[in-house]
Amino acid sequence: MEFFIEKAILLNGFACILFVILIFFFLAKDGLALFKFVTIQDFLFGTLWNPLAEPPQFGILPLFLGSLIVTLGATIISVPLGMACAIFIGEIAPRWMRETLKAGVELLAAIPSIVIGFIGMTMLGPVVKNLFHLPTGLTALTGALALAFMAIPTIVSIMEDAISSVPRIYKEGSLALGATHWQTIYRVIIPAASSGIVAAVMLGIGRVIGETMAVMMLTGNASVIPKTILAPVRTMTATIAAEMGETVRGSEHYFALFALGLVLFVITFFINLVADAALHRKQK
Amino acid sequence: MVEKIIIENLCIDYGGVHALKNVSLSVKEHEILGIIGPANSGKTSFLRALNRLNDLDLSSHLSGSIYLNGKEINREMDAEEVRKKVTMVFALPIPLPMSIFDNVAYGPRRHGTKDRKRLAEIVEKSLKAGFLWDEVKDRLSSSAMKLSGGQQQRLCIARTLAVEPEVILYDEPCSGLDPISTAKVEDAMRELKSRYTQILVTNNVKQAARVGDRVAFFLMGELVEIDEANRIFTAPKDKRTNDYLTGRFG
Ligand SMILES: Nc1ncnc2c1ncn2[C@@H]1O[C@H](COP(=O)(O)OP(=O)(O)OP(=O)(O)O)[C@@H](O)[C@H]1O
Numbered sequence: 001m002e003f004f005i006e007k008a009i010l011l012n013g014f015a016c017i018l019f020v021i022l023i024f025f026f027l028a029k030d031g032l033a034l035f036k037f038v039t040i041q042d043f044l045f046g047t048l049w050n051p052l053a054e055p056p057q058f059g060i061l062p063l064f065l066g067s068l069i070v071t072l073g074a075t076i077i078s079v080p081l082g083m084a085c086a087i088f089i090g091e092i093a094p095r096w097m098r099e100t101l102k103a104g105v106e107l108l109a110a111i112p113s114i115v116i117g118f119i120g121m122t123m124l125g126p127v128v129k130n131l132f133h134l135p136t137g138l139t140a141l142t143g144a145l146a147l148a149f150m151a152i153p154t155i156v157s158i159m160e161d162a163i164s165s166v167p168r169i170y171k172e173g174s175l176a177l178g179a180t181h182w183q184t185i186y187r188v189i190i191p192a193a194s195s196g197i198v199a200a201v202m203l204g205i206g207r208v209i210g211e212t213m214a215v216m217m218l219t220g221n222a223s224v225i226p227k228t229i230l231a232p233v234r235t236m237t238a239t240i241a242a243e244m245g246e247t248v249r250g251s252e253h254y255f256a257l258f259a260l261g262l263v264l265f266v267i268t269f270f271i272n273l274v275a276d277a278a279l280h281r282k283q284k
Numbered sequence: 285m286v287e288k289i290i291i292e293n294l295c296i297d298y299g300g301v302h303a304l305k306n307v308s309l310s311v312k313e314h315e316i317l318g319i320i321g322p323a324n325s326g327k328t329s330f331l332r333a334l335n336r337l338n339d340l341d342l343s344s345h346l347s348g349s350i351y352l353n354g355k356e357i358n359r360e361m362d363a364e365e366v367r368k369k370v371t372m373v374f375a376l377p378i379p380l381p382m383s384i385f386d387n388v389a390y391g392p393r394r395h396g397t398k399d400r401k402r403l404a405e406i407v408e409k410s411l412k413a414g415f416l417w418d419e420v421k422d423r424l425s426s427s428a429m430k431l432s433g434g435q436q437q438r439l440c441i442a443r444t445l446a447v448e449p450e451v452i453l454y455d456e457p458c459s460g461l462d463p464i465s466t467a468k469v470e471d472a473m474r475e476l477k478s479r480y481t482q483i484l485v486t487n488n489v490k491q492a493a494r495v496g497d498r499v500a501f502f503l504m505g506e507l508v509e510i511d512e513a514n515r516i517f518t519a520p521k522d523k524r525t526n527d528y529l530t531g532r533f534g
């Protein structure tokens with residue numbers, strides 16, 4: 001019995017790795033085909049994405065920068081807020097409030113992104129527009145705010161788990177030495193929970209990078225290099241989603257979208273790698 | 285001798301469970317007060333009340349008065365002020381997840397000592413007082429989690445000394461230690477007598493006899509008897525104390 005369970009688990013592990021490799025090859029096969037038509041430099045550093053031009057332009061720099069600015073913006077907004085919220089729930093809120101807040105956060109996580117996109121479009125967009133006197137409310141900032149809103153529940157619930165699983169004796173040990181509650185949170189609880197906190201941030205960023213629907217609705221979809229966070233942008237995911245339907249299978253454009261997917265894959269892969277390395281260094 | 289701590293009519297209950305019932309006693313300056321009693325007699329609850337760690341148990345309710353140097357600790361002092369003067373060494377010797385040096389320097393740093401040289405002096409002095417210096421002086425920057433159980437317990441004592449408290453509370457500090465480590469911890473306590481008031485909760489009656497100046501016997505939340513150690517062990521006034529010491533219950 002034990003033998004079979006062990007083997008089954010092993011098989012599952014291998015299957016996961018196998019799927020990742022298969023996805024990679026699937027993306028690579030069609031993605032790399034693009035480079036029969038376009039040079040790698042033109043693809044990576046070209047400043048124009050216009051598949052319908054004659055000849056078509058496949059420079060992903062504006063899309064890459066669009067993704068970057070939206071992701072960075074969302075991270076900068078969501079990580080401090082999420083962390084503050086997790087600390088409040090885990091350490092400061094009285095017990096009755098804690099349970100209510102946790103349930104609320106989990107409910108937030110369940111809101112479909114299209115709904116957030118919709119709310120962002122009708123409510124957040126006009127606010128951004130009026131606040132900064134812009135011609136349109138659909139900007140990188142609008143997208144970043146909505147994405148931050150989506151990332152926060154993930155960040156809060158994982159971080160709060162990490163914070164409340166710090167052994168009670170650490171907290172009491174620190175308090176018994178006369179440290180204040182804040183000193184204890186800052187010096188003992190957060191460092192002891194750091195691997196969980198990093199994981200929470202990584203998963204939050206993962207959610208933000210992969211998000212498509214809401215950013216498509218909120219960022220204005222202009223594939224130009226953004227000069228400020230108040231400019232309309234277009235992200236890599238939104239580009240794939242918007243254009244996949246209208247390409248001819250096997251066309252240059254089709255390959256270009258796969259190449260874009262490949263770039264996304266490589267980026268997320270490296271983020272995971274870096275996160276892993278950070279976690280392992282911490283544990284030593 | 286001066287009375288360091290005076291406890292009057294201390295009652296603690298946890299949502300209906302009465303852990304301490306009307307305990308009144310005083311602790312003299314620079315004595316070691318041993319506290320003995322069977323499981324669930326309220327010994328830990330008593331200690332935690334003295335440095336206000338019971339504040340953290342939301343279900344606990346305390347009444348009565350505890351005076352430290354004549355000041356009531358719940359009404360006239362901040363929790364941090366109380367805990368800086370009255371520190372606790374726990375039953376499970378768990379250092380903080382950081383280096384040996386940082387563990388000992390933790391308290392002084394939180395109370396505002398920044399100077400590296402000054403910190404190094406405090407760390408050395410405290411580790412020496414905790415009888416640990418010779419064993420760790422070459423690896424102060426390695427993780428405290430790598431020390432043996434006995435070393436961890438002495439580290440916990442050293443980090444407590446580093447905040448220069450007035451009173452040290454020990455909750456069964458030797459429950460997980462072998463006889464040699466236990467003897468070292470007891471030596472440390474005797475050594476510290478000249479400067480600190482110490483309260484030692486122990487499940488080991490012999491330990492109370494070895495290091496205690498006076499001994500208090502708790503039973504089901506009540507203080508049955510408190511007296512000089514040699515008198516408690518040779519001629520207890522209360523029959524229940526005698527029963528406990530001769531192993532008839534508990
Ligand atoms: N945090 C708490 N919440 C609820 N009840 C508690 C709590 N702490 C202690 N009690 C109860 O208070 C009573 C006294 O417990 P306490 O831990 O003070 O005893 P003790 O003498 O230290 O026992 P032991 O020798 O086993 O450590 C017990 O009945 C216990 O169940």
Ligand SMILES: [Mg+2]
Pocket residue numbers: 327328329455
């Ligand atoms: Mg106890």
